[in-house]
Amino acid sequence: xKTLTKGFLLFLVLALIGSEAFAGKKIVKxxxxxxxxxxxxxxxxxxxxxxxxxxxxxxxxxxxxxKVGYLTEIITFCYKPNYAPxxxxxxxxxxxxxxxxxxxxxxxxxxxxxIKTNKPEAEAWRLMSQIITxxxxxxxxxxxETGYLRTAWVVQTFTQNTIRTRVIVKLGSSDPLxxxxxxxxxxxxxxxxxxxxxxxxxxxxxILRKYKEVPNEIQxxxxx
Numbered sequence: 001x002k003t004l005t006k007g008f009l010l011f012l013v014l015a016l017i018g019s020e021a022f023a024g025k026k027i028v029k030x031x032x033x034x035x036x037x038x039x040x041x042x043x044x045x046x047x048x049x050x051x052x053x054x055x056x057x058x059x060x061x062x063x064x065x066x067k068v069g070y071l072t073e074i075i076t077f078c079y080k081p082n083y084a085p086x087x088x089x090x091x092x093x094x095x096x097x098x099x100x101x102x103x104x105x106x107x108x109x110x111x112x113x114x115i116k117t118n119k120p121e122a123e124a125w126r127l128m129s130q131i132i133t134x135x136x137x138x139x140x141x142x143x144x145e146t147g148y149l150r151t152a153w154v155v156q157t158f159t160q161n162t163i164r165t166r167v168i169v170k171l172g173s174s175d176p177l178x179x180x181x182x183x184x185x186x187x188x189x190x191x192x193x194x195x196x197x198x199x200x201x202x203x204x205x206x207i208l209r210k211y212k213e214v215p216n217e218i219q220x221x222x223x224x
Contacts, residue, residue: 099158103206117222147171162193
């Protein structure tokens with residue numbers, strides 16, 4: 001009986017020691033390489049550039065650091081048993097967003113651009129098809145009679161993003177001859193997204209640099 005009592009008392013002492021060890025809070029002085037980077041704490045914007053992060057006992061906090069043109073950083077600090085204790089200081093060195101660097105902002109993405117031409121229809125169609133196939137390897141649909149052309153999606157994946165691009169051409173009018181050219185650029189916000197996951201992609205007002213001249217080249221050559 002005495003042995004049992006001693007064991008129970010030892011258990012209580014250890015439990016009290018454990019609870020006291022994680023009583024109160026820890027403060028992490030968080031610094032970021034980009035002074036205007038936004039810092040979110042559990043989804044709430046708390047500041048930019050630097051922040052004193054309070055971690056209460058027996059809890060975890062989730063931190064997101066983001067800035068346009070840079071990769072988003074996610075950090076979690078926990079102050080509870082069986083976790084490494086939060087550090088006194090933590091520095092985030094933000095890295096350039098490779099998807100952002102490979103693209104540029106444009107007002108020509110995802111809109112119909114009307115291109116008028118004085119060339120004969122057969123010549124205009126041949127020339128336009130030639131230009132598009134110099135940028136896109138696969139034509140998914142082409143119909144000269146209705147003046148419709150659609151390329152297959154071209155997908156490029158990055159560290160934190162996936163971008164898919166295609167061109168759609170529609171006959172605008174036959175007299176005068178005009179076509180509507182749309183350069184579609186979409187992003188998923190995640191790497192390695194399947195091109196078939198339509199629900200994950202959203203229109204993006206940036207275009208991969210290797211495709212930015214498609215509408216301009218079609219317009220220039222069809223209006224010569």
